[in-house]
Amino acid sequence: xxxxxxxxxxxxxxxxxxxxxxxxxxxxxxxxxxxxxxxxxxxxxxxxxxxxxxxxxxxxxxxxxxxxxxxxxxxxxxxxxxxxxxxxxxxxxxxxxxxxxxxxxxxxxxxxxxxxxxxxxxxxxxxxxxxxxxxxxxxxxxxxxxxxxxxx
Amino acid sequence: xxxxxxxxxxxxxxxxxxxxxxxxxxxxxxxxxxxxxxxxxxxxxxxxxxxxxxxxxxxxxxxxxxxxxxxxxxxxxxxxxxxxxxxxxxxxxxxxxxxxxxxxxxxxxxxxxxxxxxxxxxxxxxxxxxxx
Numbered sequence: 601x602x603x604x605x606x607x608x609x610x611x612x613x614x615x616x617x618x619x620x621x622x623x624x625x626x627x628x629x630x631x632x633x634x635x636x637x638x639x640x641x642x643x644x645x646x647x648x649x650x651x652x653x654x655x656x657x658x659x660x661x662x663x664x665x666x667x668x669x670x671x672x673x674x675x676x677x678x679x680x681x682x683x684x685x686x687x688x689x690x691x692x693x694x695x696x697x698x699x700x701x702x703x704x705x706x707x708x709x710x711x712x713x714x715x716x717x718x719x720x721x722x723x724x725x726x727x728x729x730x731x732x733x734x735x736x737x738x739x740x741x742x743x744x745x746x747x748x749x750x751x752x
Numbered sequence: 753x754x755x756x757x758x759x760x761x762x763x764x765x766x767x768x769x770x771x772x773x774x775x776x777x778x779x780x781x782x783x784x785x786x787x788x789x790x791x792x793x794x795x796x797x798x799x800x801x802x803x804x805x806x807x808x809x810x811x812x813x814x815x816x817x818x819x820x821x822x823x824x825x826x827x828x829x830x831x832x833x834x835x836x837x838x839x840x841x842x843x844x845x846x847x848x849x850x851x852x853x854x855x856x857x858x859x860x861x862x863x864x865x866x867x868x869x870x871x872x873x874x875x876x877x878x879x880x881x882x883x884x
Contacts, residue, residue, distance in 0.1 A: 605795070607754060611874055624753055640868050641875045642756065647795065694793055712793070716878060 602655030604662055606739075608731065609645035613638055620662050620742060627659035628742040644715045644724055645694075646731065648673065652707035659744045666739045672702035673709070677732035680711055684725035756796040757830070757868040759877040760806040760860060763799070766790045767823065775815055780822035787826035794876055799827040801835050802863040831867050842866035 605621040614634030619626050656662040666673065680697045694714035703709055715724050731738065770786040771778070791797045804824055811817045831839075843862035851857075861879065868875045 607795075609754070609756075609874060617874070619754075621753075638869055640757075640865065640873065641877055645754075645876075649795075714876075716876070 601651060601653065602657065604650040604655045604665065606648040606666065607645060608727075608738075610643045610727075611639060612641045612643055615640075618738065618742060620659070620666070620739075622655075622657060622659070622662050626745060627662060628744055630742050642714075642716055644719050644727060645713065646724070646727055647712040648709060649712060650703075650707055650709045652704070654704060655707065663739055663742070667736060669703055670735050670739070672700055674732040674735050675702070676700035676709070677711065677728050677735070680713075681725045681729040681732065684713075684721045684728060687721060753798075754794070754796045755798070755873045756794065757798045757800055757864065757871075757873045757875045758790070758794055758796060758803070758827070759864050759875055759879065760803045761877055761879040762794075763790070763803065763807060763823075763827075764810065765878055775813070775819060778819060780819065783819045783823040784826050787823050791826065796876070797826065797828045798830045798873060799824070800831050800864055800867045800871075801829060801833050802860045802867070803827075804829060806860045830871055830873065835863065835867065836870070839863060839866045839870060842869065 603621070603623050605624075606619070607621075608616065608618045610616050611634055615638075616632045616634075618630050618632075620628040656665045676697075676699060679699065683697075684695075694712045697711040697713075698708065700709040700711075711728070713724050713728065715721070766789075767783075767786060770783075770789070807820055807824060808817070811820050840863070843859070843866045846862040846865060847857045847859070849857075861877075865875060
């Protein structure tokens, strides 16, 4: 059973981390610096967690898989954003959403999102809608980690 | 795993959410399971020494201490118990920043943020008064 995860998380200082993990090892990663005063506490995070047979094992394979299935992922994120905008509550516990259509059989995909502090469900809806709208661009432009960093 | 420190408030809130009734009805594997559930949700098992201290300070009985140790034992203390001078200095700097709302800062929160920053981790907290 393989695991493939995408996540994006925003810090209080404005920094945003985006990454892809294969079997819990980070293989693609980008960090946009925030303000001068470093504050690592998270404002929100959104994960896409996929589990099942036949998932990719390497960085570029993972990128291709997420681009190949972009339509299903974007459509799922779009519906999740609508639910969030309608007032679905994201409180202390992260919201888990598994209603993705059109992915390979036996692959289970779950979007998990959490908002902290003053971030509302509507703010998260905007984030998720942004992921849906720019999915291919985000995935295509994520830098690979150097081989030493991935243990490869 | 995400590089995120889970703070004391998050661990306590999760414990309280899992617990139903008196602690005497639970065994160590039960609370270890609660911890594993939180680790799976957050995709991180990272905590820091002040989190261990804060949870231990909240214990009210011998049985509570045994179960708290079993719960904490599932997490990884990423500073390995080594709180450095620079962590204390940074915590003091954070403590000295009086927010506009005038709310008092918490020693543990300041130290958690300082250590997480040094170890390049983000902090997951439900605590609205976490120092910023």
